[in-house]
Amino acid sequence: MTVNREIHLASRPQGWPTADNFRLVETEVPTPGPGQLVVRNQFMSVDPYMRGRMDDVRSYVPPFALDAPLDGGALGEVVAGEADGIAPGDTVLHGLGWREYALVDARSARRIDPDLAPVSAYLGVLGMTGLTAYAGLLDVAAMRPGETVFVSGAAGAVGSMVGQIAKLRGAGRVVGSAGSAAKVERLAGLGFDAAFDYHDGPVRDSLRAAAPDGIDVYFDNVGGDHLEAAIGAMRPHGRAAICGMIAQYNDTEPPAAPRNLALVIGKRLTLRGFLVGDHGHLRGQFVQEVAGWLREGRLSYDETVVDGIARAPEAFLGLLRGENLGKMLVRL
Amino acid sequence: MTVNREIHLASRPQGWPTADNFRLVETEVPTPGPGQLVVRNQFMSVDPYMRGRMDDVRSYVPPFALDAPLDGGALGEVVAGEADGIAPGDTVLHGLGWREYALVDARSARRIDPDLAPVSAYLGVLGMTGLTAYAGLLDVAAMRPGETVFVSGAAGAVGSMVGQIAKLRGAGRVVGSAGSAAKVERLAGLGFDAAFDYHDGPVRDSLRAAAPDGIDVYFDNVGGDHLEAAIGAMRPHGRAAICGMIAQYNDTEPPAAPRNLALVIGKRLTLRGFLVGDHGHLRGQFVQEVAGWLREGRLSYDETVVDGIARAPEAFLGLLRGENLGKMLVRL
Numbered sequence: 001m002t003v004n005r006e007i008h009l010a011s012r013p014q015g016w017p018t019a020d021n022f023r024l025v026e027t028e029v030p031t032p033g034p035g036q037l038v039v040r041n042q043f044m045s046v047d048p049y050m051r052g053r054m055d056d057v058r059s060y061v062p063p064f065a066l067d068a069p070l071d072g073g074a075l076g077e078v079v080a081g082e083a084d085g086i087a088p089g090d091t092v093l094h095g096l097g098w099r100e101y102a103l104v105d106a107r108s109a110r111r112i113d114p115d116l117a118p119v120s121a122y123l124g125v126l127g128m129t130g131l132t133a134y135a136g137l138l139d140v141a142a143m144r145p146g147e148t149v150f151v152s153g154a155a156g157a158v159g160s161m162v163g164q165i166a167k168l169r170g171a172g173r174v175v176g177s178a179g180s181a182a183k184v185e186r187l188a189g190l191g192f193d194a195a196f197d198y199h200d201g202p203v204r205d206s207l208r209a210a211a212p213d214g215i216d217v218y219f220d221n222v223g224g225d226h227l228e229a230a231i232g233a234m235r236p237h238g239r240a241a242i243c244g245m246i247a248q249y250n251d252t253e254p255p256a257a258p259r260n261l262a263l264v265i266g267k268r269l270t271l272r273g274f275l276v277g278d279h280g281h282l283r284g285q286f287v288q289e290v291a292g293w294l295r296e297g298r299l300s301y302d303e304t305v306v307d308g309i310a311r312a313p314e315a316f317l318g319l320l321r322g323e324n325l326g327k328m329l330v331r332l
Numbered sequence: 333m334t335v336n337r338e339i340h341l342a343s344r345p346q347g348w349p350t351a352d353n354f355r356l357v358e359t360e361v362p363t364p365g366p367g368q369l370v371v372r373n374q375f376m377s378v379d380p381y382m383r384g385r386m387d388d389v390r391s392y393v394p395p396f397a398l399d400a401p402l403d404g405g406a407l408g409e410v411v412a413g414e415a416d417g418i419a420p421g422d423t424v425l426h427g428l429g430w431r432e433y434a435l436v437d438a439r440s441a442r443r444i445d446p447d448l449a450p451v452s453a454y455l456g457v458l459g460m461t462g463l464t465a466y467a468g469l470l471d472v473a474a475m476r477p478g479e480t481v482f483v484s485g486a487a488g489a490v491g492s493m494v495g496q497i498a499k500l501r502g503a504g505r506v507v508g509s510a511g512s513a514a515k516v517e518r519l520a521g522l523g524f525d526a527a528f529d530y531h532d533g534p535v536r537d538s539l540r541a542a543a544p545d546g547i548d549v550y551f552d553n554v555g556g557d558h559l560e561a562a563i564g565a566m567r568p569h570g571r572a573a574i575c576g577m578i579a580q581y582n583d584t585e586p587p588a589a590p591r592n593l594a595l596v597i598g599k600r601l602t603l604r605g606f607l608v609g610d611h612g613h614l615r616g617q618f619v620q621e622v623a624g625w626l627r628e629g630r631l632s633y634d635e636t637v638v639d640g641i642a643r644a645p646e647a648f649l650g651l652l653r654g655e656n657l658g659k660m661l662v663r664l
Contacts, residue, residue, distance in 0.1 A: 242596050244597065256588045256591065259586035259588065265577070271602070273595075273596030273598070273599065274597070
C-alpha cells in the first residue's frame with residue numbers, strides 16, 4: 001500500500017467531456033496529521049452535478065481545479081488516524097472521492113454502520129441521492145396524497161427514488177420518463193403507473209398520453225423540453241421541484257425551452273430550484289422512513305457498478321450518456 | 333337615456349390588436365329583473381390581461397366572445413333595480429365594463445363609499461390593481477425588510493404600487509424599469525432608489541448597474557429579457573412573483589427567454605405565477621394598510637384617463653404600448 005492513484009482534471013471540457021479531460025495520477029498514500037484520517041475508499045459516487053464543476057464558472061460550489069484531484073461523495077475504511085471517536089476499522093462517508101486513499105478531516109467524516117445495509121447504499125438510497133428525492137418531492141414540491149407526479153430521468157438514482165416514494169406516500173398516479181425501452185420496463189417493475197422512452201416522440205405527446213388528466217407535481221432532472229412539457233401538462237397550482245437539467249449540462253448554447261413559461265401565471269405554478277444541502281434538517285426523518293421501507297421490502301434500488309479508479313472517468317461519462325440504471329458507482 | 337353604447341370584439345387579433353378588432357355598438361338600456369341592477373358606468377378599467385382573453389384559447393378565464401361586449405372591472409351609479417341592500421344612487425364596483433349601462437347581478441356588485449376616496453381609486457390603488465401589487469410582493473414573493481426588490485413595468489398601475497409598498501414595508505433597495513425617460517423620472521419621485529429605461533441598453537446591464545449587489549425579489553410584469561436579467565441578478569433564495577409578461581402578449585412566436593433558467597437550481601430560486609383572485613383573503617388587511625398610507629400622504633398614484641366609450645379601444649391599445657403613467661382608465 002505505498003501507491004495511491006487518483007483522477008485529476010487535465011483540461012476543462014468544451015461541451016461533452018471526453019476521456020482526455022481526465023488524467024490518472026500516482027501519488028503516495030498520505031500520512032494523517034492530528035484530527036485527520038486516512039481512508040481506503042471502497043466506493044465513490046459519480047453525479048451529474050459534477051459536470052458543472054468542470055467549468056470555470058462561479059456557482060454554489062467552487063469549480064474543480066485543473067491538475068488536481070476531483071472530489072465527491074465516497075466511503076471506505078479508516079486505515080490510519082484516530083479522531084472525533086473514529087478509529088481504524090471504521091467505515092466512514094466523506095467528500096473526497098476520485099482517489100484510492102483519502103486524507104480526510106475527521107470532522108467532515110460520518111461513521112456508518114456496514115451491518116445495517118450494504119455500504120454502497122449510503123451513497124445512494126440512504127445517502128445524498130435518497131435525501132435529494134425525499135426532500136425535493138415532499139418538501140420542495142410538497143406532494144400531497146392523491147396527486148399525479150411526473151419525474152424525468154426516472155430510472156436514475158434520484159428519479160427511481162422519487163417515483164417510489166411518491167407511491168409510498170400516496171400519490172394517485174406516478175409517471176416517469178427514461179432513455180431506453182429497458183429502463184421503461186424497469187419503471188413498471190418499480191411500481192410506476194406509466195412510463196415512456198423520451199426518444200419515442202415529443203415529450204409533450206408522450207406525457208399527455210401517460211397523464212391525460214394533467215400533473216400536479218413535476219420533479220425535474222432533465223430540463224429543456226421535459227420542463228416545457230411538464231409546464232404544459234400542469235394543473236392549476238402545480239409545483240415543479242427543479243433538481244437538475246442534465247439535458248443541457250453539455251450544451252454550449254443556452255437552451256430555448258421552456259417557451260411556455262407564461263403559463264405559470266394563469267395556472268399559478270411554482271417552479272423551485274433546490275440543493276439537497278439546504279434540507280439536512282430532514283435527514284433524521286428521511287433515514288427512519290426510508291430504512292423502514294427497505295426493511296419491509298417496499299422500496300427497491302438499482303446500482304450500476306464500474307470497477308477500478310482507472311475507470312472512474314468512464315463511469316462519469318456513461319452517467320452523462322444515461323448508461324446507468326439507478327445509482328452509478330465506482331468500486332475501488 | 334334610451335341608448336346604451338358598448339364595445340364588441342369584432343375579430344380576434346393576430347399579434348398586435350388594432351382598432352379594427354373592436355366595434356362600437358348601440359343597444360337599448362336594459363331593464364332590471366329580480367336581483368338585478370342597472371348601473372350607469374362612470375369608470376372602466378383596461379388591463380393587460382384582457383389581451384389574453386382576445387385569443388381563442390383555454391385559460392384561467394374564458395376568452396371573450398366574438399360579436400359580444402367585452403367585460404372587465406368598472407364602477408358606476410345604480411340607476412334602476414334594488415337588491416341585496418343596494419339601491420339607486422349607490423355607487424358599485426362590478427365586472428361589466430366596456431359599456432355605458434350594465435345589467436349587473438346584485439350579488440356580484442360591491443358598494444363603495446365615494447366619500448372615502450375618489451371613486452376611480454377603487455379600480456386602481458384600492459382595487460384589484462393595488463391588491464395585485466400587495467399580494468404579489470408580500471404574499472407570493474414574501475418580501476422581507478432589508479431586501480432588494482426589482483419591479484418591471486414600474487411606472488404602470490401595479491408596478492408603481494409594488495415599488496412604493498416595498499419601501500413602506502422596509503425594503504433595503506427598490507429598483508424599477510420603465511419605457512421612457514419621463515417614467516424613469518417619475519419613479520424617482522415615487523421613492524424608487526434607482527430606475528432605468530429599458531430602451532437604454534440590455535436589461536441585464538442596466539439592472540447590474542442599478543443593483544450591483546444583486547436582488548432578492550423580482551416582481552415581473554414584463555417577462556422575456558426582463559425575467560432573464562432578474563434570474564441572472566438574483567441572490568441565493570431569491571423569489572420572483574410572476575404577475576404578467578406584457579412584452580410577449582402580442583408575440584406570434586413563443587419567446588426564447590429566459591435562457592438561464594438552470595440558475596434556479598444552484599441559487600435555489602422560486603418562480604411563482606399568481607392571480608389576484610387567489611388572494612382575496614388579504615383584502616381586509618390590504619385596504620386598511622393602503623388606505624392608511626393614502627391618508628398619511630405616504631403613497632401616491634397616477635392615473636391616465638381617456639374620455640368616452642368610443643375611445644376605450646384606443647385606451648386599451650395605448651396601455652399595451654405603454655402610453656400610460658399609472659392606472660389606465662376610461663371615463664364614461
